[in-house]
Amino acid sequence: MDLFEKAAEDDAGLRAPLAERMRPRTLAELAGQQHLTGEGHLLRAAIEADRVPSLIFWGPPGTGKTTLARVIAQSTGSHFHAVSAVLSGVKELREAVAEAEERWRMSRKRTILFVDEIHRFNKGRKTLLPHVEGTITLLGATTENPSFEVNAALLSRMRVVTLKGLEEHELKELLQRALVDPRGLNGQQADDAALAFIAQSASGDARRALTALEVAAAHARGGRIDKQAAEEALQTKTLLYDKGGEEHYNVVSAFIKSMRASDPDAAVYWLARMLEAGEDPRFILRRMVIFASEDVGNAEPRGLQVAVAALQAFELMGLPEGTLPLTQAVTFLAMAPKSNTVITTYGNAREAIVKHGPQPVPLHLRNAPTRLMKSLGYGSGYQYPHDFEGHYAPGNHLPEGLRTEQFYFPSESGEEKQVKARYDELRARRAPSEPGEDG
Numbered sequence: 391m392d393l394f395e396k397a398a399e400d401d402a403g404l405r406a407p408l409a410e411r412m413r414p415r416t417l418a419e420l421a422g423q424q425h426l427t428g429e430g431h432l433l434r435a436a437i438e439a440d441r442v443p444s445l446i447f448w449g450p451p452g453t454g455k456t457t458l459a460r461v462i463a464q465s466t467g468s469h470f471h472a473v474s475a476v477l478s479g480v481k482e483l484r485e486a487v488a489e490a491e492e493r494w495r496m497s498r499k500r501t502i503l504f505v506d507e508i509h510r511f512n513k514g515r516k517t518l519l520p521h522v523e524g525t526i527t528l529l530g531a532t533t534e535n536p537s538f539e540v541n542a543a544l545l546s547r548m549r550v551v552t553l554k555g556l557e558e559h560e561l562k563e564l565l566q567r568a569l570v571d572p573r574g575l576n577g578q579q580a581d582d583a584a585l586a587f588i589a590q591s592a593s594g595d596a597r598r599a600l601t602a603l604e605v606a607a608a609h610a611r612g613g614r615i616d617k618q619a620a621e622e623a624l625q626t627k628t629l630l631y632d633k634g635g636e637e638h639y640n641v642v643s644a645f646i647k648s649m650r651a652s653d654p655d656a657a658v659y660w661l662a663r664m665l666e667a668g669e670d671p672r673f674i675l676r677r678m679v680i681f682a683s684e685d686v687g688n689a690e691p692r693g694l695q696v697a698v699a700a701l702q703a704f705e706l707m708g709l710p711e712g713t714l715p716l717t718q719a720v721t722f723l724a725m726a727p728k729s730n731t732v733i734t735t736y737g738n739a740r741e742a743i744v745k746h747g748p749q750p751v752p753l754h755l756r757n758a759p760t761r762l763m764k765s766l767g768y769g770s771g772y773q774y775p776h777d778f779e780g781h782y783a784p785g786n787h788l789p790e791g792l793r794t795e796q797f798y799f800p801s802e803s804g805e806e807k808q809v810k811a812r813y814d815e816l817r818a819r820r821a822p823s824e825p826g827e828d829g
Contacts, residue, residue, distance in 0.1 A: 408604035409597045411573045412564075414457050415464060421564045421596055422556040423454060433551060440466050444528040446508060446536050446545070449553030452595030455531035458553070459504040462529065469493055472504040475511035475530075490526050505530045509539035555594020562589040564596055565603050578607050580615035587620045638669075646677065650685050654724035661720050671712060675701040678719055689729035689804030696722050727804025738797040749789030784820055 414420045417427050417434065426433040436442045442462055447455040456472070463470035471486050490501035505511055508530030528548065532539065536550050556564070565585045568574035584606065592599035605623035606615045641663055648656035664674055679697045686693035700719035704712040758768035775783040786793050796817070800810035 407601065408568060408574060409600040412568050412571065412600055414454070414461060417461055417465065420454060420457065420461060422560045423458070423553055425554070426551060427458075437462055437465050442466060442527060444548045446530045446532060446540060446548050446550045447553055448532055448534075448536055448550055450555050450594060451533060452592075452597035452599075453553040453555055454596065455553060456504065456506065459502065459529040459531070463502040463504075466500070466502075468500045468502045468527065470502050470504065472506065475505050475507045475509070478505075487525060494525060500527065501525070502527045502529055508532050508544070509534040509536070511541065511544065556592075556596055556599075557594075558586075558589045561592055561594070561596065561599045562586065565589065565599060568600060568603060575603070575607055578610075578615065579613065580606075580610075581617060583617045584615045584620040587617055588624065591624045641667075642677065645674075646681060646685075649678075649681055649720065649724045650728065652724055652726075652728065654721045657720050657724045658717060661716065665713060665716075671704055671709065671716060672701070674716065675704060675719075678723060682723060684733050685728055685730055686723060686726045687729040687732040688806040688809050689801060690726035691805060693723055693726050727806075729801040729803045729806050731799060731801055731806070735798045742792060742795060742797070746791060749791055752787070752789060754785070755787060782816060782819075786820060 417437065420427055425431060427437075428434065433442075447458060449455060459472075460470055462468070469490070471490070473482060473486065486501075486503055490503070493499050493501055503526045505528065509532040511530070528544075530540075530544075530548065534540075536545055562585050565580075565588060569578045569580055570576070580603075585603075588599055588602045588606070592602065602620065602623045603615070606619040609619045609622050610616070611619065641660055645657060645660035645664065648660055661674065665671065675697070679694070679701065682693040682697040696719050700715040703715035707715070753767045754769065754771040754773075756763070756768040758764045758770075763769075771785075773783040773785050775781050778784070788795060798813065800806050800813050802810060
């Protein structure tokens with residue numbers, strides 16, 4: 391029966407996906423991550439000394455987080471037990487801990503508990519916390535930034551290790567190994583151009599690269615993988631853009647900063663990245679409306695109108711035509727002169743309120759709907775601007791303790807330069823303490 395079981399296991403292994411069959415078994419087979427596992431680096435030294443602490447592997451998909459956990463278990467002679475933070479319940483975790491304790495008591499063999507998607511690990515954390523620094527070595531994997539997503543109690547007991555997307559040359563070496571390895575394609579021929587195309591298109595994801603190679607092999611003409619087969623294998627490219635994860639915020643940040651830097655080419659590229667990955671256009675449009683005030687402001691007052699009009703046009707048109715007003719607005723905002731005085735002005739006013747508290751409204755600015763209020767001086771001395779030449783009232787309209795304060799500092803950018811000239815003229819004419827202001 392052992393022979394039959396072994397044959398069945400081997401047959402199942404041959405039917406497994408290429409990425410699974412080529413999963414590294416040792417540090418030497420691991421692609422990339424030399425900053426962690428290269429000679430003289432801390433993680434390699436910890437593995438070789440058999441002193442691996444509890445770790446969180448943080449990195450993009452397909453960078454070897456699960457593989458590295460398995461290699462650590464293999465290299466240290468530990469029992470490997472994997473669970474999913476999404477699918478596993480408290481009962482399964484308690485059983486895993488009990489088995490780990492029994493294993494240590496009976497054979498002094500340690501257990502590595504691997505928790506995939508550890509950022510979603512909430513209910514079971516109390517079961518594990520007492521054992522993280524003792525019975526088990528906890529290894530977790532996440533594509534999310536642990537600082538924001540991982541429970542603080544767990545994070546304080548674990549070290550974060552950052553994995554990087556694989557370089558193109560690393561992916562190409564991995565593909566070449568898969569072509570000749572008996573576990574892989576066992577002598578499959580491929581053009582260098584095909585491998586280079588797959589490595590470039592995989593966006594640092596080893597699993598994606600190997601899957602594409604396997605699909606290309608199935609479509610190879612004449613038994614050799616050419617670039618056309620590789621292109622067919624990757625015709626439905628999955629963009630790296632998790633709408634709930636860190637990469638989402640990275641791309642949005644790049645989009646805003648490109649518009650701010652007046653770089654329309656980059657801004658449109660990041661716009662397309664978001665749209666092609668399935669981002670809600672309304673989210674992008676809301677960010678553009680904010681940008682029109684925060685970063686363009688009065689340097690180009692039409693910026694806000696253009697952004698709002700793009701939002702209205704999209705609601706009318708939808709996709710795919712809605713990409714047109716989006717692109718028009720993005721290029722307009724990117725090329726518009728920039729001013730951040732809208733946000734700095736509000737910040738200055740808010741700072742004065744925090745510092746000085748709610749100052750009383752000057753009497754001449756108060757409404758006086760009753761005879762008593764008028765007798766108390768409400769509204770007395772108010773100067774109606776349209777009674778003056780230029781429709782300008784010379785009096786000061788700030789509370790008494792803030793009459794010398796300035797919150798708005800117009801820039802010299804775009805149309806705000808004209809605003810600045812008028813502001814400076816009016817401010818010079820507005821004496822801080824003119825008689826009769828408060829009646």
